[in-house]
Amino acid sequence: MSADVSNALEPWQIHGERTLYDNRWVKLDLVDVEPPGVKRFEHHVVRLQHxxxxxxxxxxxxxxxxxxxxxxxxxxxxxxxxxxxxxxxxxxxxxxxxxxxxxxxxxxxxxxxxxYQPMVGMVDSxxxxxxxxxxxxxxxxxxxxxxxxxxxxxxxxxxxxxxxxxxxxxxxxxxxxxxxxxxxxxxxxxxxx
Structure with missing residues (x-):
């Protein structure tokens, strides 16, 4: 994708997040997101280690x-x-x-x-x-x-x-x-x- 196309796109807006579970191995957050042109919703995000x-x-x-x-x-x-x-x-x-x-x-x-990120849609690792x-x-x-x-x-x-x-x-x-x-x-x- 060219830089011109990606510059024309808007990132998702993040309105807040809360942690549902957290320990040294895994963290589960519920993130309040709003993609461009889409109704705002809560998205689960799993955060693992580097x-x-x-x-x-x-x-x-x-x-x-x-x-x-x-x-x-x-x-x-x-x-x-x-x-x-x-x-x-x-x-x-x-x-x-x-x-x-x-x-x-x-x-x-x-x-x-x-x-790289192995599961970029829901997991940050x-x-x-x-x-x-x-x-x-x-x-x-x-x-x-x-x-x-x-x-x-x-x-x-x-x-x-x-x-x-x-x-x-x-x-x-x-x-x-x-x-x-x-x-x-x-x-x-x-x-x-």
């Missing part, structure tokens, strides 16, 4: 992943390391920390590639994606809640894993799709970078 996710490649074009169980969908699947950005911490530091805590590997470096090449094994995972199987998965296997429904979480999908789309382009991370 999240950071990392895709780390090795020199064999494999990505560091976790095979783990998620009780909400009651299924096993593959995920990239990641987690909540702690208060006072920047997203880059979170990505580095989460990779090490969840896998025992310390990334050589990470580069930010995108920030910024997700930041980082990619990098190279890592050093520094020990065993220290976050036992995240424990599962840790593997370097060939990037070439990702499309088949996706087709089988083995990849969990939008952050994992966004990061892996970025890596696949970037292959062969100068912007793609490579082991020599």
């Amino acid at each position: 999240v950071s996710i990392a895709a780390v490649l090795d020199d064999q074009d494999r990505v560091l992943m976790l095979w783990r169980y998620r009780f909400v969908p009651q299924t096993w699947g593959w995920e990239l390391p990641g987690g909540i950005v702690d208060e006072g911490e920047d997203a880059h530091s979170t990505a580095l920390r989460e990779v090490e805590e969840e896998t025992g590997w310390r990334p050589d470096s990470l580069k930010h590639v995108v920030t 910024p997700h930041e994606i980082f990619v990098g090449c190279g890592a050093t094994q520094v020990g065993e995972p220290t976050d036992l809640e995240e424990a599962g199987r840790i593997e370097w998965v060939p990037l070439a296997d990702i499309p088949a894993m996706m087709a089988r429904g083995e990849l969990m979480g939008s952050g994992t999908l966004v990061a892996l799709l970025h890596l696949l789309a970037s292959r062969g382009k100068s912007a793609a991370p490579t082991a020599s970078a």
